[in-house]
Amino acid sequence: MRLANKTAIITGGAQGFGAGIVDKFLAEGARVIVADINTDAAQRKAGEHDNASPCSVNVADGDSVQSMIDGALSQWGHIDILVNNAGVTHLPAPMETISEGDFDKVFAVNCKSIYLLARALVPHMKQRGQGAILNVSSTAGLSPRPNLNWYNASKGWVNVATKTMAVELAPFGIRVNALNPVAGETPLLKSFMGEDTPEMRAKFLATIPLGRFSQPEDMGNAAAFLCSDEASMITGTLMEVDGGRCI
Numbered sequence: 001m002r003l004a005n006k007t008a009i010i011t012g013g014a015q016g017f018g019a020g021i022v023d024k025f026l027a028e029g030a031r032v033i034v035a036d037i038n039t040d041a042a043q044r045k046a047g048e049h050d051n052a053s054p055c056s057v058n059v060a061d062g063d064s065v066q067s068m069i070d071g072a073l074s075q076w077g078h079i080d081i082l083v084n085n086a087g088v089t090h091l092p093a094p095m096e097t098i099s100e101g102d103f104d105k106v107f108a109v110n111c112k113s114i115y116l117l118a119r120a121l122v123p124h125m126k127q128r129g130q131g132a133i134l135n136v137s138s139t140a141g142l143s144p145r146p147n148l149n150w151y152n153a154s155k156g157w158v159n160v161a162t163k164t165m166a167v168e169l170a171p172f173g174i175r176v177n178a179l180n181p182v183a184g185e186t187p188l189l190k191s192f193m194g195e196d197t198p199e200m201r202a203k204f205l206a207t208i209p210l211g212r213f214s215q216p217e218d219m220g221n222a223a224a225f226l227c228s229d230e231a232s233m234i235t236g237t238l239m240e241v242d243g244g245r246c247i
C-alpha cells in the first residue's frame with residue numbers, strides 16, 4: 001500500500017496506459033480521480049473501483065482544467081499526485097503533409113495541457129510544500145521514428161519540460177518525473193503504426209529487445225513507484241519503460 005492515503009488525478013485515465021495507472025494506484029491505496037474527455041468511459045472505469053471518481057475534462061482547455069482542480073480540492077482538501085497521461089498523435093505521414101489542425105491538436109493535448117495543469121495545481125502544491133507530478137512522455141521523444149515528426153517533437157517538449165519543472169519546483173518539495181514508454185497495447189497503437197497488421201506489429205516488435213509492447217500494467221508499476229515516497233530522492237528522471245527500445 002505504498003500510496004495509502006494519497007490523492008491522485010490521472011488524466012486520460014479511462015483507457016490504455018491511463019487505466020493501468022488508475023488500477024495500480026487504487027491497488028496501492030490511493031484515492032483517484034479518473035479524468036478523461038470521454039465522460040462515459042471515465043464513469044465506467046471509475047465504477048470498477050471503490051475510491052475512484054470520474055471527471056469529464058478537456059485538458060487543453062484552461063477553464064475545464066481549473067474546474068477539475070477546484071472540484072478535487074473541494075472533494076479531498078488536498079491533491080498529492082498529478083499524472084499527466086492524456087495524449088494524442090497524428091497518423092504516420094511525411095512531416096510536410098500533416099494538417100495544421102492535427103499539429104495544433106497534438107501540441108494542445110500533449111504539451112499545453114501540462115502547462116494548464118501546472119498553472120492550476122502548482123500553487124496548491126507549493127503551499128503544502130509537497131507533491132509529485134508525473135508526465136507520460138514516449139520513446140518518440142528520445143529516439144524518434146520517421147513520419148511521426150510532430151508527435152516526436154511534442155514528446156521531446158514533454159521531456160525538457162519535465163526536467164525544467166523538476167529543477168524549478170525542487171525547492172518547494174515537489175518532484176517531477178516522466179515515463180517514456182514504447183508503443184503499447186492501447187487505442188493509440190493503430191495510430192502509431194498506420195495499420196494494425198501482423199506484419200506491421202512484427203516490424204515494430206523487431207525494434208524492442210525484450211520483444212513485446214509496453215502494457216498498461218508496466219506503466220502502472222513504474223508510475224506507482226515514481227509517485228510514492230520510495231522515490232523521494234528521484235526527480236527530473238525520464239524513465240524508459242520500453243523493453244530496451246532506446247538502447
